[in-house]
Amino acid sequence: MDVLVPLAVDEPKTRLAGTLTSAERTAFARATCADVLDSIRGSGHAPEVLATAAVDVDAPVRVDDRPLTEAVNAALDDAFEAGAERVGIVMADLALVTPTALGRLFGADGDVVLAPGRGGGTNAVVVSEPEFRTDYHGASIRDHREAARAVGADVTEVDSFRLATDVDEPDDLVEVLLHGEGRAREWLVDAGFEVATDGRATATRAQE
Numbered sequence: 219m220d221v222l223v224p225l226a227v228d229e230p231k232t233r234l235a236g237t238l239t240s241a242e243r244t245a246f247a248r249a250t251c252a253d254v255l256d257s258i259r260g261s262g263h264a265p266e267v268l269a270t271a272a273v274d275v276d277a278p279v280r281v282d283d284r285p286l287t288e289a290v291n292a293a294l295d296d297a298f299e300a301g302a303e304r305v306g307i308v309m310a311d312l313a314l315v316t317p318t319a320l321g322r323l324f325g326a327d328g329d330v331v332l333a334p335g336r337g338g339g340t341n342a343v344v345v346s347e348p349e350f351r352t353d354y355h356g357a358s359i360r361d362h363r364e365a366a367r368a369v370g371a372d373v374t375e376v377d378s379f380r381l382a383t384d385v386d387e388p389d390d391l392v393e394v395l396l397h398g399e400g401r402a403r404e405w406l407v408d409a410g411f412e413v414a415t416d417g418r419a420t421a422t423r424a425q426e
């Protein structure tokens with residue numbers, strides 16, 4: 219199965235701007251994307267990065283500078299027109315994802331399989347109903363349930379900590395330090411982040 223991996227190339231992860239510089243956000247986002255691509259391949263599927271601009275990543279790249287939802291829906295259309303029976307969409311910021319977690323997603327039955335993200339988002343989708351269209355941003359998990367119902371598609375949701383944890387806010391970084399297994403965690407450690415445990419665990423950065 220082809221798996222689309224949406225990636226914002228310029229100025230990614232703006233909600234981390236208080237914690238990381240622009241260049242650091244780009245480097246961290248690329249490291250996380252590389253982990254996601256490895257995990258998709260490790261689960262036996264073929265990733266294709268759906269990028270806002272040309273980018274050097276270890277996978278084929280489809281460039282589409284339209285907003286996320288439009289770009290994903292155009293790629294879904296093209297895939298089904300080309301004869302695909304199922305198409306996956308896995309966000310590039312899932313720093314904890316593993317082949318096993320993705321195996322649960324890709325192995326689930328249902329015309330539309332949804333992996334909710336914390337905070338209302340939709341971190342991954344598997345679509346086998348060609349009429350289904352994505353609608354990202356806001357509480358997209360609710361919109362995706364509704365979009366599936368509107369086209370008569372059966373929905374399955376996958377309850378997974380590793381799939382639900384995307385890295386959006388500074389508070390999410392500690393999850394990467396504690397549970398990450400790849401380049402994203404390594405990048406944070408190299409950048410001086412460590413786990414602080416005074417109260418709820420957080421990621422703090424050593425002063426240079």
Ligand SMILES: Nc1nc2c(ncn2[C@@H]2O[C@H](COP(=O)(O)OP(=O)(O)OP(=O)(O)O)[C@@H](O)[C@H]2O)c(=O)[nH]1
Pocket residue numbers: 223224225226227229230231232233234268269270282284285286289309310311386
């Ligand atoms: N192709 C494409 N991917 C996008 C776009 N916006 C976000 N993404 C990707 O979609 C996933 C979820 O993105 P968000 O968390 O909403 O956005 P972000 O740029 O990563 O972070 P923020 O700037 O903090 O919102 C990430 O893998 C992004 O790289 C877009 O307009 N086009």
Ligand SMILES: C[C@H](OP(=O)(O)O)C(=O)O
Pocket residue numbers: 286335337338339340341353354355356357358359384386
């Ligand atoms: C794109 C968006 O991502 P979030 O901002 O929730 O990480 C969503 O999942 O709808």
